[in-house]
Amino acid sequence: MGVWAGELLGLELPQKGKRLLVVVETDGCFADGVSVATGCWLGRRTMRLLDYGRVAATFVDTQSLRGMRLAPRPGLREQVQQGRRLGQRRWDAYMEAYQELSAEELFRLEWEPSLDWVGELVGKPSQRAVCAGCGEEVLNGREVRGEGLVLCRACAGVSPYQPAGRPPGGR
Incomplete structure (x- = not known):
């Protein structure tokens, strides 16, 4: 193929x-x-x-x-x-x-x-942000921005994975 x-x-x-x-x-x-x-x-x-x-x-x-x-x-x-x-x-x-x-x-x-x-x-290579929820680095423009916050997809509730102790979609 x-x-x-x-x-x-x-x-x-x-x-x-x-x-x-x-x-x-x-x-x-x-x-x-x-x-x-x-x-x-x-x-x-x-x-x-x-x-x-x-x-x-x-x-x-x-x-x-x-x-x-x-x-x-x-x-x-x-x-x-x-x-x-x-x-x-x-x-x-x-x-x-x-x-x-x-x-x-x-x-x-x-x-x-x-x-x-x-x-x-493809995203945006070399772009980095820090999630306000978990503190982890988010690469390539994959962060979610809203309400004055920068979040990773998990903390924003748009991922099947959720950080420990947080309900799906919760911060």
Whole structure:
């Protein structure tokens, strides 16, 4: 998936810089595979995780501002299983098919019509604030401002995590 995205965007992968941004929609081995193929990593701020539980990723060329979302074609697993040879292990059938099928046969491609959402996702690197609730540092413009206060998302009640001793949404 990552290799094909690089071809479509005209980028040499795995990248050494930070031109490509990838947004993966599930964690685990899928995200690791995308990292290895593209050179995009959470720690380098070139990958973001929006955990929707879907094996899909959006690839954004941050220079040309072109992007696409790739996901396995619906029914692909079932198609592979129907073609499985007698006695062939399920995972072996997947590996064989994934190596033989073209990228167009494997993935559904949707070019992103607008990438306005990317700026919010990336945040504001090097921006720092201190939460008035818990005293912790908040990075990259992720603080919540209101009523004269600067709060982290947890103290502002917009996070599933809540600081100890505080009710959800409470200060």
